[in-house]
Amino acid sequence: TQLLEQSPQFLSIQEGENLTVYCNSSSVFSSLQWYRQEPGEGPVLLVTVVTGGEVKKLKRLTFQFGDARKDSSLHITAAQPGDTGLYLCAGDFYNTDKLIFGTGTRLQVFP
Amino acid sequence: DTGVSQNPRHKITKRGQNVTFRCDPISEHNRLYWYRQTLGQGPEFLTYFQNEAQLEKSRLLSDRFSAERPKGSFSTLEIQRTEQGDSAMYLCASSLSTGEMFFGSGTQLSVL
Numbered sequence: 602t603q604l605l606e607q608s609p610q611f612l613s614i615q616e617g618e619n620l621t622v623y624c625n626s627s628s629v630f631s632s633l634q635w636y637r638q639e640p641g642e643g644p645v646l647l648v649t650v651v652t653g654g655e656v657k658k659l660k661r662l663t664f665q666f667g668d669a670r671k672d673s674s675l676h677i678t679a680a681q682p683g684d685t686g687l688y689l690c691a692g693d694f695y696n697t698d699k700l701i702f703g704t705g706t707r708l709q710v711f712p
Numbered sequence: 713d714t715g716v717s718q719n720p721r722h723k724i725t726k727r728g729q730n731v732t733f734r735c736d737p738i739s740e741h742n743r744l745y746w747y748r749q750t751l752g753q754g755p756e757f758l759t760y761f762q763n764e765a766q767l768e769k770s771r772l773l774s775d776r777f778s779a780e781r782p783k784g785s786f787s788t789l790e791i792q793r794t795e796q797g798d799s800a801m802y803l804c805a806s807s808l809s810t811g812e813m814f815f816g817s818g819t820q821l822s823v824l
Contacts, residue, residue, distance in 0.1 A: 605754075607754075641817065641818075641820075642817050642818070643716070643803050643805070643815025643816050643817050643818055644755065644803075644815050645815070646812055646813070646814075649812075689754050689755075691754075697768075698743070698760065698762075698767070698768070699745065699757045699760055699768065700745075700757070700813060701757065702747075702754035702755045702756070702757075703754050704753060704754050705752070705753060705754045707752070
C-alpha cells in the first residue's frame with residue numbers, strides 16, 4: 602500500500618515551461634527525498650529535506666518540505682528535454698529504516 | 713567500485729520456474745534493500761538487511777520469496793514457483809546506516 606500520493610501522475614509540457622509536482626501523505630515523515638528515474642535504471646537521489654518548511658534549490662529545481670512534514674513539492678523552472686523522467690518522492694517514518702516511495706510523476710518535456 | 717551491481721539485467725522465465733537474482737552492494741555499505749517496481753508505479757519495499765541480518769520483511773514478500781545475505785556482502789533474492797504477477801523490476805539498494813541510498817539498475821523479470 603502506497604502511503605505517499607503524487608500529483609499529477611503524468612505531465613507533458615513544452616521546453617521552457619514551468620511545472621510543479623506534489624507529494625502528499627497523511628503521515629508525518631522524519632525526512633523526505635526526491636528521486637529521478639530513467640527507463641531501465643534505478644532511482645537517483647536529487648535532494649533530501651529534513652526540516653519542516655525547508656526549501657532547497659538545485660539549479661532549476663526547487664524543493665519544499667511542508668511545515669507539518671506531511672507534504673512536499675518539486676518545482677522545475679524552464680523545463681528542458683533532459684528533465685524528462687519519472688520523479689519519485691520517498692519518505693521515511695520515525696523509527697524505521699526503510700523508504701516508502703510515492704506513486705511517481707512521469708514528466709515528458711518536448712523540444 | 714562503481715556502484716550497486718545487479719545481475720542479471722533481464723530474466724524471462726516460464727510460470728512455475730524458480731529464479732534467483734544477485735545484488736552486489738557498494739563495498740563498506742552495511743545496509744542492503746530489495747524493492748519491487750511495476751510499470752508506472754513507485755518502488756515497493758520488500759526487505760532489508762543490516763550486515764547479514766534480515767531485519768524487516770514486507771507483507772508483499774510471500775512464502776515463495778526468500779532473500780539472503782550470507783556474509784554481509786552480496787545478497788540473493790529467490791522466487792520459487794513464479795507467477796505472472798511476479799513480473800516486475802526488482803531493485804536493490806545499499807547504504808551506510810545513516811546515509812544516502814544508492815540503487816542498482818535493477819533486474820527486469822518477465823514471467824510468461
